[in-house]
Amino acid sequence: MEKLVSIIVPLYNVEKDLMRCVDSILAQTYPHLEILLIDDGSTDSSGRLIDQLTDPRVRQVHQPNSGQAGARNKGLDLATGDYIIMVDSDDWIRADLVEMCLHTAEETGADLVLFTSYNVNQAGEKQYVNRNSGHLLTDAGSVPWNKFYAAKLLSDIRFPLGYWYEDLGMIPAVVLRAENPVKLNEALYFYQTDRIDSQSNLVQDTKFLEVIPMLEHVVSEAKRLSVYNGNEQEIEWLYMEHLVYRTVLRKIIDLKDHQLRKQALLEVRETMQKTFPKWKRNGYMSGSGLTACLKKIAVRLYLAGFIRLGDLVWKIPFEKRRQQTGF
Template sequence: MMTRISVILPVFNGEKYIKKAIESVLDQSLADFELIVVNDGSTDNTLKIVNSFDDERIIVIDQTNQGPGQARNNALKLASGEYVMYLDSDDWFCSDALEVAYSETKGNDTDISIFQIIKYFDGEYGQNDWFNLNNFNESFENRVFNPHECGDFLFDISVSACQKIFNRKFLCEIKAKFPKGIYFEDMPFFFYTFLKAERVSIIKRHLYVRRKHSGSITESVDSKFLDTVPAGQILMDIFIENEWYDAYKYDLIAFKINGPRYALMGIEEKYKEKLYLLIKKDYESIKSTRYYEDYLENLGPIKRKFFTDILKSDDYESFKTLYQTKS
């Protein structure tokens, strides 16, 4: 009989929080699962902590550092569960997360079901619209829907892979993979799998706790944010290759511009020039495509000015002077 759920847990130097993450899976009310822990080249005591657990449901992959996306891909190849859930090494599941998620997705035969996340910081829990799925109004509750019904707010849906339960057969059929070697790997993966799905549902229950701390990827705008550029390029390719571009181009282009734009404004000073050059190279390549006019015609004034000022300038300092000048 097939295992109900494969939980995929990649970890890199996670000795501080990995024990709680693993325990949150082992203590689930649903016991029929496998937990695939990928030690992605940790140099601390992570592997020792992982190996201290004596439970036949735990499968350990010990690999050289390949990044979170490839760690998840490698685990998915080994997964045998009917469904797949993802867990980050500094977070944890609520005690009935697997049972509730499995009951929803199995009962409704969905490709993907999305649940709520609650945030945890310094001993306190908090909620926000993004993780609470507040963009889904009441008409989406207690039913199965097609993802294209979400066109008006597609780019306002949380992209976190950890907020979803996936049918593994569905993931295999569409050859779903996370991008290799970059951060923000959830973003292209989400849009590809979500728009490939035919049956989706939401679960208005907090099943997952996301720990916020200074080491979290999205909490400090450092060199990781250089990857907002390649992540956006991969996303654009996905929409073009799957013929979704025309239906979503207005919001898609704005979304693609906004990631690197916010990153450039907030990234540490020592990375600004490097990020600027990555953005400029991307925008220069767009100029030679049929999509260039769409950027000029569909972007709002702020994002269009950012796009054109990058193209007009030669370095970050000259861009900054241009961008601070009113058009």
């Protein structure tokens, strides 16, 4: 009997990009699919668009707005497949994603297949994302969409509600739970990087510091699932990547209010000191080569309170690079 693969797509007000996503799923070379389109209270035409679909593999679900976490959780509650993937509604996937991942899982006995992706900007330019080892927490990524899951991995775990970065609160625990993760170097997913309303493109005061309770949630879930012991360094490095490097060098640098920047940097420093007192000597590097060195220097300057020096080392060059590359 053919394996059933459930594809969960949460959607909210994405009428412009929605059908590109759905069409890429309907065009999969592996046909035995359960496609769960979860309309999370859209106020545009998104709900009407999915209701027009007649493919029997598609199940349309409409619910009051509960956020992306609530929509994904609904999909997980309804999924009946042997395997599960998640696709964001403004992204799209390669036609052989399911076929390639399913073949890999069945051939190797993998309970988690990780693949890589392309970042795509509004100009249509693509940037390949290298995942290195693929299975370490900082390589695998905290996003749910670059992974092909055996359903059992997700049977009793859900996204935390009411937070930004809910992916970060759950996905690393799932990765730690996997007994046989396998990585593919193929870029099977196309991630739209410069969507206007993306959390990755918005700075609303210091709400991005919700990475802290999400990282704490990873710890509690890892302990609940009995995968914390033996993975302490992985979790410490997860804190390093998401709270120290990404928050300081991608979020805090965009705050225009100098006092808010100081307060946010203080919270990062105090959290790391409380959770991992020896974090400055744990050997973690974000990236490689000169970039990794510059990141390390900039982080130390920012967290020591030398904000202008940090900007000279990192923010100004980073902005120039972003303008030049489009990413």
